[in-house]
Amino acid sequence: MNIREDLKAYLDGELSPQRMEEIRAALEADPALREELEFMRLMGFEIKRMAAEPHVAGVEGALGRLRGFRWPSFVRDRRWVLAGSALTVCVAVVAVSQFSGRLAPDSDATASIPAGAELGFAGTESMAKMPAEAMQMDKGRSRSAMPESVVPGDVGGGTIPAPIPQMVIQTADLSVTVPSAREALIAARRIATGLGGFVESSSHSQQQQGLPYAHLGMRVPAKQFETALDQLGALGEVVTLNTSGQDVTEQVVDVQARIKTMKAEEEQYRLILSRANKIGEILEVKSRLDQVRQEIESLQARYQYLSSQASYSTITATFSEKQTMDKPEAPKDWANDSWTNAVRGLTAVGRWLGEWAIRLFVFAPIWLPILGIGWWLSRRARPKSP
Amino acid sequence: MTEDQRGSPERIASAQRGNREALAELVREHYAEVFRFIARRVGTDLAEDAAQETFVTVQHQIKRLREPAKFRTWLLSIAHNHARNAARKAKRETPMDLWTAAPSAEGATLDREVLRSALQALSEEHRQVVVMHELEGLRYAEIAEVLGIPEGTVKSRLHHAFVQLRARLTGEGGTR
Numbered sequence: 001m002n003i004r005e006d007l008k009a010y011l012d013g014e015l016s017p018q019r020m021e022e023i024r025a026a027l028e029a030d031p032a033l034r035e036e037l038e039f040m041r042l043m044g045f046e047i048k049r050m051a052a053e054p055h056v057a058g059v060e061g062a063l064g065r066l067r068g069f070r071w072p073s074f075v076r077d078r079r080w081v082l083a084g085s086a087l088t089v090c091v092a093v094v095a096v097s098q099f100s101g102r103l104a105p106d107s108d109a110t111a112s113i114p115a116g117a118e119l120g121f122a123g124t125e126s127m128a129k130m131p132a133e134a135m136q137m138d139k140g141r142s143r144s145a146m147p148e149s150v151v152p153g154d155v156g157g158g159t160i161p162a163p164i165p166q167m168v169i170q171t172a173d174l175s176v177t178v179p180s181a182r183e184a185l186i187a188a189r190r191i192a193t194g195l196g197g198f199v200e201s202s203s204h205s206q207q208q209q210g211l212p213y214a215h216l217g218m219r220v221p222a223k224q225f226e227t228a229l230d231q232l233g234a235l236g237e238v239v240t241l242n243t244s245g246q247d248v249t250e251q252v253v254d255v256q257a258r259i260k261t262m263k264a265e266e267e268q269y270r271l272i273l274s275r276a277n278k279i280g281e282i283l284e285v286k287s288r289l290d291q292v293r294q295e296i297e298s299l300q301a302r303y304q305y306l307s308s309q310a311s312y313s314t315i316t317a318t319f320s321e322k323q324t325m326d327k328p329e330a331p332k333d334w335a336n337d338s339w340t341n342a343v344r345g346l347t348a349v350g351r352w353l354g355e356w357a358i359r360l361f362v363f364a365p366i367w368l369p370i371l372g373i374g375w376w377l378s379r380r381a382r383p384k385s386p
Numbered sequence: 387m388t389e390d391q392r393g394s395p396e397r398i399a400s401a402q403r404g405n406r407e408a409l410a411e412l413v414r415e416h417y418a419e420v421f422r423f424i425a426r427r428v429g430t431d432l433a434e435d436a437a438q439e440t441f442v443t444v445q446h447q448i449k450r451l452r453e454p455a456k457f458r459t460w461l462l463s464i465a466h467n468h469a470r471n472a473a474r475k476a477k478r479e480t481p482m483d484l485w486t487a488a489p490s491a492e493g494a495t496l497d498r499e500v501l502r503s504a505l506q507a508l509s510e511e512h513r514q515v516v517v518m519h520e521l522e523g524l525r526y527a528e529i530a531e532v533l534g535i536p537e538g539t540v541k542s543r544l545h546h547a548f549v550q551l552r553a554r555l556t557g558e559g560g561t562r
Contacts, residue, residue: 008545012519014526040548043555046496047505047520054425058434059417062441063410 085374089367169246170225170313178236184319185214191231195224213320225313248306255303262296398454413441420465426517427469436468459531466532504554512547
């Protein structure tokens, strides 16, 4: 190893004892090396002498800074302050947006709930190839919304039932694939009569493809609506099931009230008629009485129709044979599907980002001060020199 | 206070436990050294603030010091970082105003003016180890720890720095 490279380290005593001995031996043998070593020693000596001693200042300031107010360590670290502020802002924005979402009467959350969930059969539900469990759940939900009983009052006799139970006109449109359309039609008739209902219409024919199918329109008591759907569905595989319900309680109450009013009016005319002496008066009152009577009968007919519709649910069933559903499917356009799905996904993400940007903007009066305070605290955690 | 009591392990341990008085004593003991250490790198105008920052960092980090015996090296490492940050902010290299160039005494072997310009001509990293070793009195191992470089690199840098100084001095007729 080059002796000269270790001369400085030798001078500083930074070599191993063995190396020190080697250098010492080399120095004794080489006057030029000794001169070089001496020059290094002189340079070190002069460097020390040349160095001015800086005037020390600020020790009290340093002590003052250490004695000063100390924030907790997590506050002193600006990263933690920023992270905490960001977290607080996010939580605040989410909480406030959720809270305002609940307060808003027409918020998306409310709008996304199917009408049927709130109104029972007041909405329309469609199910395609639904699993049996889902179908049962849906039926269970529908069943809970069914009126317990619909008892029309003796309107003709003038007694109005009060209070009126909820009256809902229920309809269902059912499509079932079965092994045999004809046998399914016969079984469906039995179901209708067995449940205390009746068949309104039925037909059996061939489809264009040559496969037989059957159609059946039936009315069953409202209480048996779910049972009928269960039994019809059990005839084969349910392809589609559309149920709907129309709440007519308000209409019934309105009709009842109008009947009551008209009846009172009728009684008044009858009293006037009994006291009338002139032919002209009698004819005029009788004419008015006839009009009132017609209106009462019209309202009663309306009432009976609504009661009947609510008392008996309407089910339309179509039975098609299995083969019609087993046609080979056309090859799917997977590329188009993928493209469509990707565009939809991108749209959804864009919308989501947009919604959040709007929320952040709207809630800026809340999170901006928090962020500002966090920034201020982090700045304050680094006190300035006194 | 004797030299042995400076930065004694007991005092450091006490400061690590949160004893503010012990910490204040450590500040009093080491402030001047830290100030000079920084001043020789960034100048006295920036040294005060950087020295104070150094002790604020010490206050926050002293619990992480595992070897109290290496307190001085650890302290100078922190000071070195703050000095480097201050120099970077001020876009400043090691100032030369702390090197006096008073006329050499009659019959002096080396011309101080030439030596001063030779020091100025050194690269920053070479001048740094010269200052640390010759003025601060740090050993090679300590310099290596402060700068975070191998000890062999310190030795090599010092050797090359002195070779360059000698070349300048002898080449420009600095030898008398």
